[in-house]
Each structure stands twice: as C-alpha cells, then as structure tokens.
Amino acid sequence: MENQSKKNQQATTVHIPVLLQNVITVLAIKPTDTVVDGTLGGGGHATHILEKLGPDGTYLGIDADDTALTRVRKLLGRDKRMHFALGNFRTMDTLIQEGGFTEVNKILLDLGLSSDQLEIRSGRGFSFMVDEPLKMTFAHAPDKSTLTAWHVVNEWSEESLADIIFGFGEEKKSRRIARAIVEARQIESIDTSTELATIVEQAVPRKGGAHPATRTFQAIRIAVNDELGALEEVLGKSLKILAPGGRIAIISFHSLEDRIVKRTFIEWEKEGLGLRITKRPIVPSRKESIENRRSRSAKLRCFMKAE
Ligand SMILES: C[S@@+](CC[C@H](N)C(=O)[O-])C[C@H]1O[C@@H](n2cnc3c(N)ncnc32)[C@H](O)[C@@H]1O
Structure with missing residues (x-):
C-alpha cells in the first residue's frame, strides 16, 4: 500500500510551467525540430512542446535530479520522440553527443528548482518547509x-x-x-x-x-551547485550546439542569472552571431503572477543563432 502511494506520488507533478505560451512562441517550434530541454523538471514545458512537434521531431530532456526524470517518464508514457539524460546541463554538449543527436534546433533552460523539489520531499533539504538532511545538491x-x-x-x-x-x-x-x-x-x-x-x-x-x-x-x-558557473558554461557551449537559425530560450528567477543571460545575448548580437528575439525580457502577466506565485520573478530571454 505504502509502495503504491509512493509510486502514485512519483507519477504526478505539482509544478506549473512558467511563461508557457511565451516559451512556445519565442522558440518557434517546427514539427521536425530537435529540442534540448536542459531542465526537464516536471515536464510541463516538455508536454506542450511535444504537442508542437510532429512524428519526426525529437525531444531530449536533461535533468540533474533522477527523480524528475523518473517522474516525467511515468507521466508521459511511451513516446518514441522523447529521450532522457541524467546530468548537469553544463555538460550538455557531451550528453547530446552520447545520445547520438547530430543537429539541435532549440534549447530551453528553465533555471532553479521545480515545485516538486520544493514542495514534495526531495530528501535533500532544498526546502525549509520539510525536515531533511542538509544536502541541497542536484x-x-x-x-x-x-x-x-x-x-x-x-x-x-x-x-x-x-x-x-x-x-x-x-x-x-x-x-x-x-x-x-x-x-x-x-x-x-x-x-x-x-x-x-x-x-x-x-x-x-x-x-x-x-x-x-x-x-x-x-x-x-x-x-x-555552482549555478551561475553552470549557466555561464552552457551559454558558452550553446552556439556551437545549435544549428544555424537555432534558438535558445532561458527563464531565470534571479537577477544575477538574468544579468548573465542579458549580457551574453547582447555580446553575441554585437559580434554578429545572431539576433536577440527578446530585446527586453518577457515577464509573467498579472494573471499568471497571481495564479502561480512562483512565476513572479521569472524573466524569459531568447536568442536566435545566425542562419
Ligand atoms: C524550474 S524546474 C524546470 C521545470 C520544467 N520546465 C517544467 O515545466 O516542468 C528546473 C529543473 O532543472 C533542474 N536543474 C537545475 N539546474 C540544473 C543543472 N545545472 N543541470 C541539470 N538540471 C538542472 C532541477 O533539478 C529542476 O528539476
């Protein structure tokens, strides 16, 4: 009985994806795209992006937390377009290579923690609301x-x-x-x-x-988790990973993260490496901020690599 309830708990998510429609819009998903999601979390963005992908599209969901991967595997069931990789997105290039993917068209990063990690027992002490050993490592x-x-x-x-x-x-x-x-x-x-x-x-x-x-x-x-270092490292690799015309969208919740993303995208544009799709960050509407308090500090930026 207890095992059954653990299983059921794992197969649901309490995480509400942030800026969902905006992410879909700025990434301009095409049916045949290969999308790499460096922060799979509860699979909220994944579910909606998969709806935009056709039968020949590909989705690689990466997460450093194996419980997130297990949960999304159960939630999505069998989908031959969906692939999973356990690891830190700072090693995205290696994870993509190991998965045998050759051309990546879209990258998504939705930084930080999911509500599943904060509100359900993570066993790692991420939340002060749950009494757990002080680990906080991904x-x-x-x-x-x-x-x-x-x-x-x-x-x-x-x-x-x-x-x-x-x-x-x-x-x-x-x-x-x-x-x-x-x-x-x-x-x-x-x-x-x-x-x-x-x-x-x-x-x-x-x-x-x-x-x-x-x-x-x-x-x-x-x-x-050296989160700022990981962000800088994946940004440094992302233009090499993306195919010409490919896009990277990043949702950040912290001013230091947003500053790194903003400066990097401006620099890339100056160097003629592509175009900022968002000159200013996209932020949640009042309605979304009220309905999902976690979204309040979110900022979405997107860059398109030159063709
Ligand atoms: C905000 S949640 C993503 C939610 C997801 N977009 C959704 O809609 O359900 C962030 C996820 O990224 C993972 N994560 C954070 N930093 C990471 C990193 N450096 N490498 C891999 N995964 C990371 C966390 O474990 C968490 O599951």
Whole structure:
C-alpha cells in the first residue's frame, strides 16, 4: 500500500510551467525540430512542446535530479520522440553527443528548482518547509567529495557565508545570519533543513511576507551547485550546439542569472552571431503572477543563432 502511494506520488507533478505560451512562441517550434530541454523538471514545458512537434521531431530532456526524470517518464508514457539524460546541463554538449543527436534546433533552460523539489520531499533539504538532511545538491549520487549544504553551513568561514547569503540571496541581513550560523554550529553541527531554518528565523524574526530563511536557502543552493558557473558554461557551449537559425530560450528567477543571460545575448548580437528575439525580457502577466506565485520573478530571454 505504502509502495503504491509512493509510486502514485512519483507519477504526478505539482509544478506549473512558467511563461508557457511565451516559451512556445519565442522558440518557434517546427514539427521536425530537435529540442534540448536542459531542465526537464516536471515536464510541463516538455508536454506542450511535444504537442508542437510532429512524428519526426525529437525531444531530449536533461535533468540533474533522477527523480524528475523518473517522474516525467511515468507521466508521459511511451513516446518514441522523447529521450532522457541524467546530468548537469553544463555538460550538455557531451550528453547530446552520447545520445547520438547530430543537429539541435532549440534549447530551453528553465533555471532553479521545480515545485516538486520544493514542495514534495526531495530528501535533500532544498526546502525549509520539510525536515531533511542538509544536502541541497542536484547531484543524484553525492559522494564524500561532493560539496553539500552541510559543508557550506558547518565548515565555511563566517565571512564566506555572509558573502554568499548577500551575493546569491540578496539578503540585507546576511552578516547577522552568518554570525548566528557560526554561533549555533559551535554548540553542535547543523544537520537538517529545519535546524538551519530555525537558526535563521531566530536571527531575523519573521515580519510577514516570505519565510526569513527563503533567501538564505536560495543562496546556499546556488553556491552548492555552482549555478551561475553552470549557466555561464552552457551559454558558452550553446552556439556551437545549435544549428544555424537555432534558438535558445532561458527563464531565470534571479537577477544575477538574468544579468548573465542579458549580457551574453547582447555580446553575441554585437559580434554578429545572431539576433536577440527578446530585446527586453518577457515577464509573467498579472494573471499568471497571481495564479502561480512562483512565476513572479521569472524573466524569459531568447536568442536566435545566425542562419
Ligand atoms: C524550474 S524546474 C524546470 C521545470 C520544467 N520546465 C517544467 O515545466 O516542468 C528546473 C529543473 O532543472 C533542474 N536543474 C537545475 N539546474 C540544473 C543543472 N545545472 N543541470 C541539470 N538540471 C538542472 C532541477 O533539478 C529542476 O528539476
């Protein structure tokens, strides 16, 4: 009975795809396209893009989280156009090569975490709402050499903690939070998401709005997974991956990520490598922001490689 309910839980997703119609429009999907989705997540964008692909289209869904791949495999059932790869999108070139795909027409990246990881048990402590070991790594099989949130929280200097909480979390009270973490770990190690959330909440009590640990959790996750480095690396490879006239669309939720995407696309355009399809980022409508709170900070940009 318990196994059955675990299976059912895996075969559903609570994630609502963000800027769905806009993604479809800017990517201008053609029936025969080969689409590489570097962030398969709950398969929301995948499902709708597959509807635009014809029988000769191809979809490669990549995710660093094996539970996401398992879930989408079950959700979509058998579809010969659909392929899966477990890995980090920073190695997209290798994953494409290993899959035997030769021409890629469209790339999609929808950065960050899915609601499945934040709202359902991930076993990795991504969310302060669920009591889990402090890992926060996307890596599917972390070993002793894998950087985890536990190492960051229990071993990094107070200054480094304050720097990432400020830099990646845009948290004004970063110094106070870093101090509280260091004081707490001097008594005993901080092992779970709930312990960390409580320490942050005690240091900067809630004043309505988001949970006070939201930004700290985001910052630690970005540091653990080198998310900005991964974005820069895949951007550096994407024009080589794309066929002439191919397009890359990126949805970001963090100002530092959006800045990287914006600057890269402007630079590429100046170098004559193609055209920005979006001169300004596309953001969710008021309706979408209300219906899906997670979409509020989303920014979509798209670039087309020269023909
Ligand atoms: C926002 S969700 C994508 C949601 C998806 N577009 C949908 O509509 O269901 C982001 C997904 O990307 C994955 N992810 C984040 N960074 C990654 C990376 N560097 N490499 C591979 N997967 C990554 C996460 O595990 C998560 O499943």
